[in-house]
Amino acid sequence: xxxxxxxxxxxxxxxxxxxxxxxxxxxxxxxxxxxxxxxxxxxxxxxxxxxxxxxxxxxxxxxxxxxxxxxxxxxxxxxxxxxxxxxxxxxxxxxxxxxxxxxxxxxxxxxxxxxxxxxxxxxxxxxxxxxxxxxxxxxxxxxxxxxxxxxxxxxxxxxxxxxxxxxxxxxxxxxxxxxxxxxxxxxxxxxxxxxxxxxxxxxxxxxxxxxxxxxxxxxxxxxxxxxxxxxxxxxxxxxxxxxxxxxxxxxxxxxxxxxxxxxxxxxxxxxxxxxxxxxxxxxxxxxxxxxxxxxxxxxxxxxxxxxxxxxxxxxxxxxxxxxxxxxxxxxxxxxxxxxxxxx
Numbered sequence: 001x002x003x004x005x006x007x008x009x010x011x012x013x014x015x016x017x018x019x020x021x022x023x024x025x026x027x028x029x030x031x032x033x034x035x036x037x038x039x040x041x042x043x044x045x046x047x048x049x050x051x052x053x054x055x056x057x058x059x060x061x062x063x064x065x066x067x068x069x070x071x072x073x074x075x076x077x078x079x080x081x082x083x084x085x086x087x088x089x090x091x092x093x094x095x096x097x098x099x100x101x102x103x104x105x106x107x108x109x110x111x112x113x114x115x116x117x118x119x120x121x122x123x124x125x126x127x128x129x130x131x132x133x134x135x136x137x138x139x140x141x142x143x144x145x146x147x148x149x150x151x152x153x154x155x156x157x158x159x160x161x162x163x164x165x166x167x168x169x170x171x172x173x174x175x176x177x178x179x180x181x182x183x184x185x186x187x188x189x190x191x192x193x194x195x196x197x198x199x200x201x202x203x204x205x206x207x208x209x210x211x212x213x214x215x216x217x218x219x220x221x222x223x224x225x226x227x228x229x230x231x232x233x234x235x236x237x238x239x240x241x242x243x244x245x246x247x248x249x250x251x252x253x254x255x256x257x258x259x260x261x262x263x264x265x266x267x268x269x270x271x272x273x274x275x276x277x278x279x280x281x282x283x284x285x286x287x288x289x290x291x292x293x294x295x296x297x298x299x300x301x302x303x304x305x306x307x308x309x310x311x312x313x314x315x316x317x318x319x320x321x322x323x324x325x326x327x328x329x330x331x332x333x334x335x336x337x338x339x340x341x342x343x
């Protein structure tokens with residue numbers, strides 16, 4: 001019997017909660033809690049194949065406390081079993097898909113993309129939490145002191161356990177995941193990464209593919225943006241991709257709910273658990289009110305590369321600047337920015 005068809009070991013059904021005692025250090029596996037040896041038992045937050053492909057090892061990333069760390073130094077504790085049986089197979093699956101570009105990534109199921117993005121997001125999150133113990137500079141919004149953020153992180157980690165535990169999500173996907181295609185005509189940036197840990201919004205660019213997600217919304221943002229995402233199923237100028245990301249990040253910011261997750265009792269002979277989800281506060285609004293002024297700030301941040309001033313973005317306060325749509329609400333074909341007469 002192959003490993004894929006063998007029933008999982010009983011301990012595969014045991015969920016791990018690192019938030020119980022805030023166990024995020026180098027002495028316990030991030031997936032199962034097994035004791036680990038610091039400096040020996042670890043996996044890179046960004047897969048080795050990813051760092052090799054985009055020459056990331058020495059590239060640097062700035063954390064919330066303003067400290068600078070090289071991509072290769074972003075490591076997360078992982079026991080040998082979880083590394084070989086769960087993390088490395090996931091990375092290999094995404095690597096194979098990414099080698100086929102946008103088509104390959106779009107052919108991956110949402111659960112796989114959620115787990116892959118989640119592993120990177122969680123690795124960065126753990127680094128931030130550990131840095132808060134001895135910060136270079138005190139972050140403006142410490143993660144460990146924000147109850148709502150921690151509730152989001154705890155909610156995220158439950159379906160994320162599907163990386164190790166055989167779990168089926170019953171009629172839901174934990175995240176809103178979008179895969180966009182960038183028109184390479186004016187795009188010379190092969191790799192780009194950014195996140196908003198407070199909302200678990202995340203984006204990574206691999207050549208002409210951009211994967212953007214909110215990792216703990218049960219697909220609510222994707223449902224709300226279904227028309228925009230449908231209109232974006234075409235090669236986009238990078239400035240249009242940045243606008244799409246601004247919409248996702250702002251939607252994650254005004255999202256007013258945090259899902260709860262429940263496991264059904266394990267049935268005799270079952271080879272996987274079934275997870276259900278509910279949103280408790282059904283009386284409240286799913287989103288806080290959309291405010292164009294705040295959304296304009298999200299656009300300003302995403303459009304830094306093009307130095308588009310806020311006064312241009314908010315020239316019409318009722319209709320912030322858009323490169324995805326015309327003033328009449330039709331999808332905009334943009335081949336150059338700044339636009340030319342032929343664009």
